[in-house]
Amino acid sequence: MKDVEHDRPGTAVPRGAIPQVSSMIIANLMNHVQLGQGVGVDALPSDHATLVCWVIDRTGSMSGNRNDLINAYNEGLAALKASKASDEIMMQTLLFDSDGGTEVLHAYLPIDQVPDLSQSTYALGGMTNLNDAVFDGISGAVAYGASLRNGGTITKVVVVIMTDGGENDSRYHSESDLRTLIEDLLREEIYTIALVGFGYDASTYANKIGIPAGNVLNAGSSASEIRRALGTVSKSTTRASQTTIATGSQSFFN
Numbered sequence: 001m002k003d004v005e006h007d008r009p010g011t012a013v014p015r016g017a018i019p020q021v022s023s024m025i026i027a028n029l030m031n032h033v034q035l036g037q038g039v040g041v042d043a044l045p046s047d048h049a050t051l052v053c054w055v056i057d058r059t060g061s062m063s064g065n066r067n068d069l070i071n072a073y074n075e076g077l078a079a080l081k082a083s084k085a086s087d088e089i090m091m092q093t094l095l096f097d098s099d100g101g102t103e104v105l106h107a108y109l110p111i112d113q114v115p116d117l118s119q120s121t122y123a124l125g126g127m128t129n130l131n132d133a134v135f136d137g138i139s140g141a142v143a144y145g146a147s148l149r150n151g152g153t154i155t156k157v158v159v160v161i162m163t164d165g166g167e168n169d170s171r172y173h174s175e176s177d178l179r180t181l182i183e184d185l186l187r188e189e190i191y192t193i194a195l196v197g198f199g200y201d202a203s204t205y206a207n208k209i210g211i212p213a214g215n216v217l218n219a220g221s222s223a224s225e226i227r228r229a230l231g232t233v234s235k236s237t238t239r240a241s242q243t244t245i246a247t248g249s250q251s252f253f254n
Contacts, residue, residue: 038108
């Protein structure tokens with residue numbers, strides 16, 4: 001594919017969003033201008049797109065599983081590239097820790113252009129700014145999706161957050177902010193927000209911020225369990241891209 005310019009999210013917000021949600025998204029994008037950028041509508045392979053954002057923990061506690069996560073990510077990415085839905089999947093990867101904040105590893109790209117994760121791109125450090133990372137991933141996906149829909153593309157949005165521990169060092173967003181944002185978005189059938197815990201029971205946190213129980217995957221922290229979890233994420237993402245998700249009854253992993 002020829003080189004293309006990336007669309008900037010601007011102030012695009014979902015139709016029907018409550019004013020509080022719209023203002024929070026706009027403020028977040030103004031503070032983090034790289035979020036939600038991606039290829040323009042003219043570069044999309046079809047008029048349907050599933051936007052996939054993987055938000056991945058790179059805190060110091062992941063050091064014992066660094067290679068395992070890299071390998072599992074690359075296998076999961078390969079599965080998405082080989083899936084029947086690959087022509088419609090646009091993916092962005094975010095990495096987070098309190099030292100570096102939320103890093104946009106790459107903008108939204110057609111899945112066949114998404115690079116593998118590596119030792120150089122997955123460097124660890126810092127504590128768990130989970131609230132901020134979740135908000136960043138969702139707000140960027142919302143803005144990019146809105147810009148595509150304004151250009152005539154039919155979109156679905158899948159945001160999957162992966163962490164080995166709970167919130168302990170966010171600076172900008174609270175659990176209350178996230179619950180307001182997520183509950184408003186899930187009223188629309190196009191949005192899926194999911195959470196994966198590696199050796200960490202993510203259920204309590206998910207419940208606090210409004211993620212449905214069926215969208216939570218609690219996995220172990222061994223190499224095989226991380227690999228299995230990323231495989232499940234890939235399969236669930238492919239399934240979500242090919243089906244209509246019923247409003248209010250999301251069950252991403254079931």
